[in-house]
Amino acid sequence: MRRAGLVVAEGLAAMCGAAAVGVTTGELDAVGREVLARNGAISSFLNYGEDWGNGFPGVACISVNEELVHGVPGERVLRDGDVVSIDFGAIVEGWHGDAARTIIVGTPDEADLALIDATRDAMWAGALAMRPEGRVGDVSRAIEEHVKSLPRRYGTLKEYTGHGIGSEMHMEPDVPNWHRRRPTPRLTVGMALAIEPMLTRGLHQTLELDDGWTVISRDGSRGAHWENTVAITERGLWVLTEPDGGEASLGDRFDPLAD
Structure with missing residues (x-):
């Protein structure tokens, strides 16, 4: 999974670096494809959902401004001031990595910079709450408490959550970005979670476009998405x-299994 995660990190860095005024989201997706090919990795996203007749057509979800998640890459041209969220996944020898920037x-x-900072810092708050014998709810509570502590109010997407990850991209348990007052699964050594808060500058309500993938904010507010795959x-x-x-970012909580 570390090998897959490093491919994801490389791809995100390359796509973020290529994002510029006049570039299309489809051209960014092509950058991600090249990184996968160069590393001998497979896309976690390409054709995802084909079993129900609507396979995702890209290797990255590229969402712009009011598009919050699952944006389909294509002919949209990036403009000055656009907020662009890029979600990318890779498979190496059957193991997945998943992250977003x-x-x-x-x-x-x-205000957009503050939104991005809030989303990134909420992700790290959730990651730092992962402890052996803790619970998924600890992660959710940490994310929610961080967002509520901020001087600005943000909407937290509720229909879309983080998730377990490993031999599949989406595995149990779901990891909501808000605290639910109910028992949640225990965290154990060896577990990996994709922690991914998604915030908006407005309300949390969303709509799905006719492409069956792209999720937008109902009130037209801009959003941000930050994700990492974190192992205990x-x-x-x-x-x-x-x-x-x-x-x-982890300080004394950092403990890699290998270099």
Whole structure:
């Protein structure tokens, strides 16, 4: 999974670096395809959902502005000030990695920067709540409490959650980004979770477009998405989709199983 995670990190860095005014989301997807091919990896996303007749056509979900998640890459041209969320997954020898980043193309808006910071920091708050014998609800509570502690109010998507990951991209347990007052599964050493808060500058209600994939905010507000695949080791945490394994953000909770 670490090998898959590093491919994901490389692909996200390449696509984020290629995002510029005048570039299409389809061209960004092509960058992701090249990274997969160069590493001998398979896309977790391409053709996902074909069993129910609507396979995803790209290797990355690329969502712009009011598109919150699952944006289909294509002819949309990026403009100055666009908020772009890129979600990318890779498979290496049957094991998955999954992560997402949100960037601003061209001239940044202060409120959009604050939204991205809030989403990223909420992801790290959730990751730091992962402990052996803890519960999934601890992760959800940490994300929710971080978002509520901020001076600005944000909407948290409720229909879409984080998830377990390993030999499949989506596995049990679901990892909501808000705390539900009910028993939740225990966390154990060796478990990996995709922690992925999705926030908007407005309300949390969403709509799905006719393509059967792209999710937009009902009120037209911009959104951000930040995700990492995080594993629980015997002594701490290892972020499989960060080049440094999460060392810079985890502090003394960082404990890789290997270099």
